[in-house]
Amino acid sequence: MHWSIDPQTELTLWTSADATTLYKLIVENRDFLRPWFSFPDAIQSIPDAAAYIQRQHERWAQRGEFWAGLWSAGRLAGAAGVYVLDRDNASAELGYWLGVHATGQGLATRACRTLLDYLFNEVQVNRTVIQCGTTNHASIAVAERLGFQREGILRQAQRVGEGFRDMVVYSLLAEEWNRQRGSSIDPTA
Numbered sequence: 001m002h003w004s005i006d007p008q009t010e011l012t013l014w015t016s017a018d019a020t021t022l023y024k025l026i027v028e029n030r031d032f033l034r035p036w037f038s039f040p041d042a043i044q045s046i047p048d049a050a051a052y053i054q055r056q057h058e059r060w061a062q063r064g065e066f067w068a069g070l071w072s073a074g075r076l077a078g079a080a081g082v083y084v085l086d087r088d089n090a091s092a093e094l095g096y097w098l099g100v101h102a103t104g105q106g107l108a109t110r111a112c113r114t115l116l117d118y119l120f121n122e123v124q125v126n127r128t129v130i131q132c133g134t135t136n137h138a139s140i141a142v143a144e145r146l147g148f149q150r151e152g153i154l155r156q157a158q159r160v161g162e163g164f165r166d167m168v169v170y171s172l173l174a175e176e177w178n179r180q181r182g183s184s185i186d187p188t189a
Contacts, residue, residue, distance in 0.1 A: 077099060
């Protein structure tokens with residue numbers, strides 16, 4: 001799968017050829033990512049990155065869930081994807097992360113906008129969720145810029161090291177998204 005976000009930016013499903021690039025980005029950003037994610041510590045080598053990519057292909061084939069590489073100006077900036085896809089309940093959860101060099105450029109917001117169009121108009125989900133740490137102000141800003149509504153706090157919902165983190169939950173409904181996007185989106189397309 002491939003999504004063109006703008007002439008300089010795209011989301012693509014990982015390929016085995018991306019393992020070295022992914023590993024290098026994680027090594028360069030391990031300390032930056034560690035407060036929010038567990039995967040930086042799980043990927044300690046290029047073979048670990050290759051195994052991660054293989055697991056993403058399996059998730060895509062089995063459930064339609066995935067993490068895809070977010071590329072900007074030919075450089076890997078981070079990733080975004082459909083973390084959870086619940087077809088029975090027509091709902092999904094988005095996730096995203098960036099290397100520090102790619103923050104503050106609107107990349108996560110634009111990637112999520114593209115994925116929301118995909119989820120609401122192609123996959124036909126009714127509800128999409130973003131969950132992030134209550135102190136992850138950059139991720140909270142992405143959800144709010146996209147028009148997600150804050151639903152509440154999941155107390156101590158994510159293990160971080162030896163402790164637990166509270167998570168804030170945001171949701172967006174298909175009718176809200178299509179209303180935001182106006183008549184430029186044909187829901188039958």
